[in-house]
Amino acid sequence: MRILYVGDVVGRAGRTALLEHLPDLRSRLKLDAAVVNGENAAGGYGLTAAIADEFLKAGTDILTLGNHAWDQRDLINHINGEPRIVRPLNMAPGVPGKGTATLQTARGKRLVVIQVLGRLFMKPADDPFRALEVELRRNILGGTADAILVDIHAEATSEKMAIGHFCDGRVSLVAGTHTHVPTADAHIMARGTAYMTDVGMTGDYDSVIGMDKAASLHRWTTDLPGPKLEPASGEATLCAVLVETDDKTGLALRVEPLRLGGRLSPAMP
Numbered sequence: 001m002r003i004l005y006v007g008d009v010v011g012r013a014g015r016t017a018l019l020e021h022l023p024d025l026r027s028r029l030k031l032d033a034a035v036v037n038g039e040n041a042a043g044g045y046g047l048t049a050a051i052a053d054e055f056l057k058a059g060t061d062i063l064t065l066g067n068h069a070w071d072q073r074d075l076i077n078h079i080n081g082e083p084r085i086v087r088p089l090n091m092a093p094g095v096p097g098k099g100t101a102t103l104q105t106a107r108g109k110r111l112v113v114i115q116v117l118g119r120l121f122m123k124p125a126d127d128p129f130r131a132l133e134v135e136l137r138r139n140i141l142g143g144t145a146d147a148i149l150v151d152i153h154a155e156a157t158s159e160k161m162a163i164g165h166f167c168d169g170r171v172s173l174v175a176g177t178h179t180h181v182p183t184a185d186a187h188i189m190a191r192g193t194a195y196m197t198d199v200g201m202t203g204d205y206d207s208v209i210g211m212d213k214a215a216s217l218h219r220w221t222t223d224l225p226g227p228k229l230e231p232a233s234g235e236a237t238l239c240a241v242l243v244e245t246d247d248k249t250g251l252a253l254r255v256e257p258l259r260l261g262g263r264l265s266p267a268m269p
Helices: 011-028 049-057 074-081 128-138 157-167 213-222
Strands: 002-006 033-037 062-064 100-104 110-117 147-153 173-177 194-196 238-245 252-260
Touching: 002 011, 002 147, 002 173, 011 033, 011 049, 011 238, 011 252, 033 147, 049 062, 049 074, 062 110, 110 128, 128 147, 128 157, 147 157, 157 173, 173 238, 194 238, 194 252
Parallel strands: 002 033, 033 062, 110 147, 147 173, 173 194
Antiparallel strands: 002 238, 100 110, 238 252
16 A cells, blocks of 8 residues: 655645645555545644544545644534544544544555653643553554554654554554654664655745744744734645555555655655
């Protein structure tokens, strides 16, 4: 299978880049599936039902969220009726939505997408390792699932790497999100799982992690409250990672970063 995972879409600039490039990328890269992190798509804070529908119509198969999952309250009532949106698995019991989504591709392959929140320097969440252990006993790579993608939405690189090693040989790809900076460590681990510490954001990099740099600098340099942080509005770079998996085992054959448009150096698999 050929799966593209697109990093955190930030604001209007990120939405524009995704909607402009994704249909062509699906065709050019001959994708079986496209998964997108949309948790900053609505003005930098959360995802609305309307934006989710727009992304799904444009060729996104599954949307993931993160620590801003409930910033847009209309999604709370929408998510139970839309199985293609995944919130973190290790949230408190009883919250709406699910931490896992399953896609049947056009070739009849079964892709499972799981997201967990990290705990270091983040708001409290249940143990992501324990949550993953339970879920990976239900979804067996090369058995009940042809490919499994795990999104670790976390601040600390050490925690992301630990999740990667924990999942090695049991999933196709572990991809980090949340820090909005693409890392240069895309590789295949010892037991065959592809890994990248952070996919990077799909947003304007003339910014402070996607937000307007003037307002951010005011906060950093004065210690005073300033205007609300709003997403930067320049041309966005679409950041993603492509993984190609073995149809028999589900393990990775190839993993490569993708960067398109905006200020970052381009990279096309």
